[in-house]
Amino acid sequence: MSIRATLAAIFGVALAAVLVAGGAFYFAVAEMLVFQRRAEASYDDLKLHVTLASDASRYMNEAVKSVLHGSVSEELTSAAEATARDLDAIEARKRAMIADEEIRESDEESAEEIEHIGFMRASFARIVEGVAAATHVERERTNERHEMLVQLSDREYKSEFLPHISAAVHDAERDVARILDDERHLRARVALLGAAATGGALLVLVVLLGRLLRSVDRGFNSLLDGSRRIAQGDLGLRLSVLDEHEFGRMSAAFNEMASSLRDAQEARMRMEKLAAVGQLAASVGHDLRNPLGAVRNANHYLKKRILGTDLGAEPRVAQFLSIIEKELAACAKIISNLLDFARERRPRFAACALRPLVDDAISVVEIPPRVRVDNDVPDTLPVVEIDKDQFRQVLVNLIQNAAEAIPAEREGRVRIAAERTGDGVTLSVVDDGTGISEETLARIFEPLFSTKLKGTGLGLAISAGIVERHGGTIEATSALGSGTTFVVRLPVREEPEAAEPALTPTGTQGV
């Protein structure tokens, strides 16, 4: 996981924990408020029932007095009104509780409580009726009045009215008990939730922080170690890509840096080698050219003097003379190659048709009869601005190599083609010879690299230098056993003289 993602996760977890704790707190406060409302409602309920019980007993008191005196007193009427008001108030309160979503109880309990009120109301109505009846019995029948009252009081008040009041009080007590129970449960739930959220968040934070620290530690150590080793010159070092995130990207960038450092070092070494080879070529070529010229002249003179004589008629002498001439010509070629490589002459650009130039180059190369060479460069190809002599040398080198690549025991074909491409001309020399292995292909443009017995290994290095000085590119593709293709791309020149580019053959398959 990336450092940024880990930090984001840490903040996320912390925020989630805060939100959970906040949510639990909010939930607890909201629940507490509801409990408070329910407790208040239950308390009011209880209070009303107590008032009802007291008003009802006052009524019964007054009822006894009224029955004994045989007339309805004002107190009796007021106690009856107070009890009826209490019953109305209890019923109104109960219905309000049923309608209130927050404090309502189960439908069954509510129905039961409303039923109690109904019973009390009916029972009280019967008591009032009974008291009225007992009060209206004639004065003389005092005992009968008294008995009616006792019966009424026993039957109606004690067995009907009072049980409902105590049932209602019991209901209110049960409500209060339930509220306390609910509150205890809520506290336990909130505590559990808080502990779980805090514990979980802590665990996740510890794991994330641990991973973050380990990843940072590994990343720093790896980079530190890599920097030390690079400083000690180990440019081939590649850090293992730790992960695909920050340190992964850093180690990838580090590897890229190490790789460009190594490329730069290799390029510098190649340049140094080229410069050294160039100097060597120049001095060897220069030092050998004059003595070799003298030897060739002397040989020419001796040959002329000997050939007309008896000595010249000896077959061995004639054979040796021709060997000397051939080998001196080979030496002259090597010296001319060395000087060509060392000179790096600036091209003298002039308009030139490619097809006749290719014909010219083919005529210079020694081509065995089993090798067919086709010049497929179209006549219609526009003339290009090149240094004719230098570019002919490129063609000669490529055609010579192609012809030499055809194995001696079979026939082969070399084809030179060219076409106009977007911003220049592309010329290809294709052969169906032995092909080049991958390792060799990587080195063919190196000066002095050759796989041939008598090769100087300068042909392609010289050609690459010339093409570069023309502002073009040269590259080779090859398949072992099937042949090789060299492709030269030349840009269309707009300026009469191009700035002279540095000679930098890459040593790989293309420059």
Ligand SMILES: Nc1ncnc2c1ncn2[C@@H]1O[C@H](COP(=O)(O)OP(=O)(O)OP(=O)(O)O)[C@@H](O)[C@H]1O
């Ligand atoms: N067409 C080709 N097919 C196969 N191998 C090739 C071809 N062209 C070049 N090579 C390889 O590239 C090497 C370098 O070629 P280059 O022309 O620079 O030197 P050379 O031919 O060996 O010697 P010389 O200096 O005489 O040309 C050759 O020795 C050969 O191994």
Ligand SMILES: [Mg+2]
């Ligand atoms: Mg060659």
